[in-house]
Amino acid sequence: MPEYFHSVRLDAERCKGCVTCIRRCPTEAIRIRGGKARIIESRCIDCGECIRRCPNHAKRAVTDNFIDLKRYKYNIALPAPTLYAQFSPDIGVNKILCGLIKIGFDAVYEVACGAEVVSAAVREYLAQNEYKRPLISSACPAVVKLIQVKFPELIEHLVPIDAPVEVTAKMARTASRSEHNLTDAEIGIWFITPCPAKMTEVRQPLGSDKSAVTGTIAITEIYGSLLKAIGVSSDNEVCSQASIEGLGWAIAGGETGAAAIKRSIVVHEIHSVNEILEQITLGKLSDIDYIEALACAGGCIGGPLTVENRFIAENNMRKRLEKMGSERGKIRLPVDSSKLLAQVKREFEPRSSFRLDEDIVKAMKKIELMQETMHKLPGLDCGSCGSPNCQALAEDIVQGGASETDCVFKLRERVRDLAKEMIDLAEKVPQSMPKYDPERDGGDGI
Amino acid sequence: MNSRQVINLEFQLKSGDFEFAGEASSQIKRIVQQIGVKPEIARRIAICAYEAEMNVIIHSQGGIIRVEILPEQTDLYVEDRGPGIDDVNLAMQEGYSTAPDHIRNMGFGAGMGLPNMARCSDEFTITSEVVVGTKIHMTIRHI
Numbered sequence A: 001m002p003e004y005f006h007s008v009r010l011d012a013e014r015c016k017g018c019v020t021c022i023r024r025c026p027t028e029a030i031r032i033r034g035g036k037a038r039i040i041e042s043r044c045i046d047c048g049e050c051i052r053r054c055p056n057h058a059k060r061a062v063t064d065n066f067i068d069l070k071r072y073k074y075n076i077a078l079p080a081p082t083l084y085a086q087f088s089p090d091i092g093v094n095k096i097l098c099g100l101i102k103i104g105f106d107a108v109y110e111v112a113c114g115a116e117v118v119s120a121a122v123r124e125y126l127a128q129n130e131y132k133r134p135l136i137s138s139a140c141p142a143v144v145k146l147i148q149v150k151f152p153e154l155i156e157h158l159v160p161i162d163a164p165v166e167v168t169a170k171m172a173r174t175a176s177r178s179e180h181n182l183t184d185a186e187i188g189i190w191f192i193t194p195c196p197a198k199m200t201e202v203r204q205p206l207g208s209d210k211s212a213v214t215g216t217i218a219i220t221e222i223y224g225s226l227l228k229a230i231g232v233s234s235d236n237e238v239c240s241q242a243s244i245e246g247l248g249w250a251i252a253g254g255e256t257g258a259a260a261i262k263r264s265i266v267v268h269e270i271h272s273v274n275e276i277l278e279q280i281t282l283g284k285l286s287d288i289d290y291i292e293a294l295a296c297a298g299g300c301i302g303g304p305l306t307v308e309n310r311f312i313a314e315n316n317m318r319k320r321l322e323k324m325g326s327e328r329g330k331i332r333l334p335v336d337s338s339k340l341l342a343q344v345k346r347e348f349e350p351r352s353s354f355r356l357d358e359d360i361v362k363a364m365k366k367i368e369l370m371q372e373t374m375h376k377l378p379g380l381d382c383g384s385c386g387s388p389n390c391q392a393l394a395e396d397i398v399q400g401g402a403s404e405t406d407c408v409f410k411l412r413e414r415v416r417d418l419a420k421e422m423i424d425l426a427e428k429v430p431q432s433m434p435k436y437d438p439e440r441d442g443g444d445g446i
Numbered sequence B: 001m002n003s004r005q006v007i008n009l010e011f012q013l014k015s016g017d018f019e020f021a022g023e024a025s026s027q028i029k030r031i032v033q034q035i036g037v038k039p040e041i042a043r044r045i046a047i048c049a050y051e052a053e054m055n056v057i058i059h060s061q062g063g064i065i066r067v068e069i070l071p072e073q074t075d076l077y078v079e080d081r082g083p084g085i086d087d088v089n090l091a092m093q094e095g096y097s098t099a100p101d102h103i104r105n106m107g108f109g110a111g112m113g114l115p116n117m118a119r120c121s122d123e124f125t126i127t128s129e130v131v132v133g134t135k136i137h138m139t140i141r142h143i
């Protein structure tokens, strides 16, 4: 079993074992064991759904810390377009970027610029017309992982082009190496992220060997200091370049909008994405060219590491886009999109974690056992057993990770049977003892 | 018990029951994935099951899908209670469909179901008798 790195972690002290998260997890990757929610690493896709749902804030995302910047001579911030949506549209993008410089970064490259390059590359890729319909966006790492784990048959539908942050990071690295005479080891490139999935992707790239990004810092982590810095910073140091096309990627629909794709479906929120993928595996939607799929409701503005409520953030963003109108900035480091298309070929590997056994005959025996077990379980899917539903408990039982009496109803049945047996036994009197006589002994006879 | 390992499944299909449409094929897909059938083959099995399931729900008066999974192959047996198909060769043609408008509005009726089943299975036989019903047998080999 390969070791997986994950950003989403459990704070065991806070967890009350309330079963909320196990029932919401889209890949059934969580179990309650010993009263605490354990994550099955091979199934976790870092979508952050459990972080959002946990009433006790026991699920957290691990990202890098601001102090990690100290390890590098030259630090570059890559703000996700979602960062801008955390602020009122009256605060110009340039002011936000200058704020980033103020809090300690040496340079800023907008991920929205990389998004524009990706949009152009996707447009070209579609025009080549040599792809499996429908093409599925690979920009959201949680969706890519959902496909690897649960829909491996759809891997060849994924866009084989780098995600915007990766493209931006490569542009930033090349530029600062030559502009400032730096070595790779001296440059720290930090993605200001709305989600834990991006953090995990940087550590464990999906479909490529190594990420050009050094680390990720949560929007929630820098928000406070950035807000202060924006208040006092002048805004003539950097100038923003991204156009509304790139900025639009923060909201669900922005990606297809920027690439001007006609026959497309935009789906967001991980369970809805799951349903659409299910439809594609059944051979449906082959008349659709492109699926923009995002794990978070509303798109990245709904990311678990954002500060602003997603509806407010969406409103902020729409107002900002309107304000910018069609005025297009110039891209400081234009990367030829066809070159990007030719260079990068991401190859995604299946990670199917649902296989019961390496040996097909043994796996079939397990299915048989599972079906027998299912018949005995009450089918209430209550989660009290610590598994997400009865079917999952049956699977955990055949895999040796649980027992039938983990089901509270089965346990009660067993207790009742045992109690009955005890009464039966108590009534059995040894031959040497006088038989119970109510007249003489009184009481109820037990 | 048979010494050969086999998994038998059975799903009743009701005419016009769109609420549970796709349920049988989803379950079949999950099981073949769990036993480790290769993703692209599991997908072909799912497509065959799904198209057959939908045809019974949309075009027939109800029926049944029986599934027999062996280590080396999956067999799908689909049977319905009528009205049968007049001209099977015509029905097998791509694009031929008798689906009414309200069915087309739901995204069905492209006339691709039967051709897809034939394409996705390694063996495909269909027999139909007007009034009595339609029977389809599909074999999908795992290797």
Ligand SMILES: Nc1ncnc2c1ncn2[C@@H]1O[C@H](COP(=O)(O)OP(=O)(O)OP(=O)(O)O)[C@@H](O)[C@H]1O
Residues within 6 Å of the ligand: B051, B055, B056, B058, B059, B060, B080, B082, B083, B084, B085, B091, B092, B096, B097, B098, B099, B107, B108, B109, B110, B111, B112, B113, B114, B115, B134
């Ligand atoms: N089980 C059945 N009973 C009666 N008629 C059927 C049955 N299955 C298919 N047919 C007939 O054969 C035609 C072609 O079937 P096919 O599955 O290829 O296309 P469709 O169901 O019309 O459209 P699609 O499958 O693309 O949604 C149907 O329109 C219907 O007239």
Ligand code: SF4
Residues within 6 Å of the ligand: A010, A014, A015, A016, A017, A018, A019, A020, A021, A022, A032, A036, A037, A053, A054, A055, A056, A057, A058, A059
């Ligand atoms: S939602 Fe999950 S992590 Fe949070 S308290 Fe409940 S069981 Fe624990």
Ligand code: SF4
Residues within 6 Å of the ligand: A047, A139, A140, A141, A142, A143, A194, A195, A196, A197, A198, A294, A295, A296, A299, A300, A301, A302, A303, A304
């Ligand atoms: S939708 Fe955006 S914020 Fe949410 S997981 Fe995907 S990439 Fe991250």
Ligand SMILES: [Mg+2]
Residues within 6 Å of the ligand: B051, B054, B055, B109, B112, B113, B114
């Ligand atoms: Mg059909």
